Each structure stands twice: as structure tokens, then as C-alpha cells.
Amino acid sequence: MTRVHDMGGRHGDGPVVPEPQGIVPFFEDWHRSALALTLAAGGLGQWSIDTSRHARECLSPKDYARFSYYEKWIAALADLLVAKGLVTREELAAGSAAPAPAHPKLFRAEAVGPALAKGSPYTRPGPAPDFEPGDRVRTRLPARNTLVPGGHTRLPAYAAGQVGTVILRHGAHVFPDANAHNLGEAPEPLYTVAFSAADLWGEAEAEGDEVTLDLWQSYLEPA
């Protein structure tokens, strides 16, 4: 029922290796190209951030584990381009394509600065929230997309079926479980919910430690 990307709390990974402070450099030229291509192709506006996340999550567990970060991006980008009919399998196999005129939504150089500085807000007019800060809520168990079997969701398995306390309200946000599958933005109230680490893991490293998650209303019920 879970997917490979849902790794919060997993045992068995090695140490975290710190890196120098400051702007993060690209370690390979192809990392630079992978990032730029992904953002530029995203600028065509043919898919949402939720759809692109789901494309990465749908990599086979074997590929997800062996691919580096930017390899995941490139693989998901190739899959999305074919799914949207922008690139054919034959072109991928050939590594080339016949020249074509610019796409009407081509993300042009002059648009890059303003678009990156503007971003894409995800708040929408939507239903009033059912919960308020201080309310105790229980998360869905099991974590799953109720609209699409095996579909995209943002409730990690480690936080499924847990009781926590609402600490922040963020208004109504685009609902990824629907939006990733072209079922509309279906905005829902979004909350930050704090959970006791001891509840999540059986024991906490220290008393009082907490983990918070950002959760949509339909993931929650009163507790």
C-alpha cells in the first residue's frame, strides 16, 4: 500500500553527511542540465507540481532506490513528456527529434526571472475549516488516496492512524490527491498538526519531542 518514496522513519539508512555552507554547487554538468530542463519544461504548464511528484513516485522501487536525485527528475520528466504527448517513445529511443516550431507555451528566457520570483500560489477559495488550533484529530488509516487506488497522497505511512493536535491553519489549498490525477484542484482546508514523537515511534529520543505534518482536512477526523 505504500510507495517507495514514503520513507519517513525507515530504519537502515546510514549517516547524514554535512556539506559546506552557502549556495549549493552542482557537482556534475548534467545535474545543471537536469534541473534547468525540468524547470523549463515545467514552464510549459502542461502538468502540475502534484502530477510531477506522482511521476517521480511511480518510478519502480528499484529505479527510485538506485537513481540519484536528478536522475529521478529526468526519468520522471521523460515519462511525463510521453504521457502528455509532447515527446514520442521513438524520439526518446533515437535521442533526437525533427525540428519543430516553438510550442505556443514555450517558457522563454525573458519570462524566467519573473516566473521564478512569482511562483505559483496554492491557496484557493474553498470550504471553511472544520478544525481550529488546539483540536485533537486522528489521521486516516491506512494512508491512501481514496479517489484513485494507489494514487498520490501526502499523508506519510508513519503518521497514519495517529492522534495529534492542530497547531496552524493555512486556509484552503489545492488538494494533491485530486490534482495529481487531473481530477481538479478540489481545494480543502490545510492544517499543521503536531504529533508526539513517542506516539509515532513508541519512544521518543527525549520527552516532549514532536513531529509536525501539513495535512488536508479529508485526511483528518475529530479525535
Add this chain to the structure above:
Amino acid sequence: MPHDDHDHPHSLLPPEPALRVKALETILTAKGLVDPAALDEILDTYERKVGPHLGAAVVARAWSDPDYRARLLADATAAIAELEISGRQGEHMVAVENTPETHNMVVCTLCSCYPWPVLGIPPGWYKSDAYRARAVREPRKVLAEFGVTLPDGQKVRVWDSTAEVRYLVIPMRPAGTEGLDEAALARLVTRDSMIGTGLPTGPA
């Protein structure tokens, strides 16, 4: 799109990553789907313009100006925009302040969500399986790998960024910095201190 297509189109690309990317770039450019000049513009943004110096300016302002700090804690997106900082992956910012009682630390266990407009592109460790898996379960062990040990009695709150809200940690202002101006304070604020895996450096 259909998921779990076991015949993933990406497998048609060459196996070697540099060649895969090159092939995709060739196809996208030829088909008019990507503007080569736009690629340069995107890279110029994240290699030279956007990075943790921007977040550090926000923190230094918050340390110096109590009214700004209050605005930042009340509506971080608006307060950060006062410094002409905004954008992709920072549309909905929340500032979380470290105190003697609580240390804050940010992760995205499901992917690698990160507040790009204030910190730039994420470091490799932030995107690693080890950090994504462990930060929520054993944050203190992870902190120790960064050389950080929290005092007894300071609890840890780990923020798992599961939506489009992005978190900026406001570290505690180091002792002995009373005479420093904003520019000098900003130089003490490391990238990792704004993710919560580090602490600001002390005054020189």
C-alpha cells in the same frame, strides 16, 4: 496519467545519466519545447542569485528589529517579501523560531520540499534517503552528525513539509552579538541553521 506503467518510457533513454540528459535536451530543444536561453537564465538564478544569503538577511532583520520579527512570525510570506524575496517553492512561508525550550528542524520525508527563495537549491544531504528517513525518528542523532548537541530540556520539533508550506527556522541570536549591525549578523547565519541542522556561528 496512468501510473505503474511498468514499461516506463524513460527506460528508452541511454542508461548513462549524462547521456540521458543530453538526449532529452536535444529532443526538447529541437521540438521547440525548451528555449536554450531559458536554461541559462534558470541556472544563473540558482547558481548566482538565490541562496542562503537571502534567508540570512531575513534572520538578521528579525534579530535586529522586533517589529519585523513580529511581522515575520505573523505572516512570513509578506515579511520576506518586504526584502524583495519571493518565488517558486516559497509561496507559503512560515517562520519558526528557536527558543531555549524548542529547537526546530525541517525535513520533507516524501520528496525534498525546501524553501528555495530564501535558501536556494537544497544540499545533497537534505535530499538523501538517510535524512528523509531519519530526521523524523531520530532528529537528535542526526543533529549529532552535524556536530549539534542540544541542551537538556530543549525539545525538538521536526517539521515534515508535506504540503506547499515552506518553513524557515529562525535560530537564536548568539550571545555577544549586541553591537553587530544587520550585515554583520547575517554573516553568522548559516544555511544549515535555517534548516535546523546547524546553529549560527559565534561572533568573530
